[in-house]
Amino acid sequence: MDRRHLLKLTSLAVAGSATLPAAVSAKAKRAAGLWGVWDQAFARARFVSLSHVLEPDSPVWKGFPPTTRFAQGTGRLDETAPYAPFTYEKTGLETTAYTFATDQFGTQLDPPAHWHPCFAAIDELPPTLALRKLAVISIADRVQADVNYQLTAADVRAWERRNGRVPEGAVVMVRSDWHKRWPDAKRFQPADGRFPGVSLQALMFLHLERQILLHGHEPLDTDSTPTLTSEDWLMANGYMQAEGVAHLDQVPETGALVAIGFPRLKGGTGGFASFTAICPPDWSHGTRPGEVPEAPLPFNEKRLVWNEAKGLRERTAACDKPKGKQSFN
Structure with a gap:
């Protein structure tokens, strides 16, 4: 060179x-x-969970069999050994096996395949559902006077007079405070079929006139008509909905977002869902990132103990495993 x-x-x-x-x-x-x-924005926002904790006896529609069961998970660390329950004492870890009577369980996201085989199943829903504007319309005061009250289009218009037009592509949650009856199955899904809902007129207005993404409600059915008229129309026209939503009394009517998470079960006609409201920093409810321990998560003085009678783990005994103690050394 x-x-x-x-x-x-x-x-x-x-x-x-x-x-x-x-x-x-x-x-x-x-x-x-x-x-x-x-x-x-988000680092100072307040986060509110809108989902119920799932338990074996969580409320379900009365037509489903009582076969939901949580059990200690089994496995083997040696391919020649028989399968046996994993326990903290013997293997240093535990797992859980879940048997669900239905995918219509707990706080859920209903895809239209729940009623119509030619529309999307839970695994076919687009990823764009993950984060949306959240509008909360309350009928809680009406429900106090009539537990069978159904949201009307007039209720939506009254909300708009206070807050402006419902945003296109938003998630509209209908607050009834029915979630406060959880987990009492008899009161949450009463035998007389009387519970708050959403009228067909209101749903058609929200979807056809305001073009929302989906709506959600606190009971486990859309409406209390004998043929579930509102839910029938939703599913037959390709719309989704959220059911069994909780804690809408802790969320503002406007100004919040909702994060949506769910397992993508192949061909699933329902989905156990996690809905989280992301509220403005000056909101009075919820938790900001950093206000509670996140990584690492806090050490608990009570350890998880399997309760065979209830079929789940509870924190009922003093923790006898030191923080940082590894299982195999």
């Missing part, structure tokens, strides 16, 4: 290094993307 060529390569390298900080800065700025949104 001659001297002139070497000098040319050196000058190119020096020039490249001089522009590197600016290039890296631009690249870092592009890479940050939505991180800035987290720093400016």
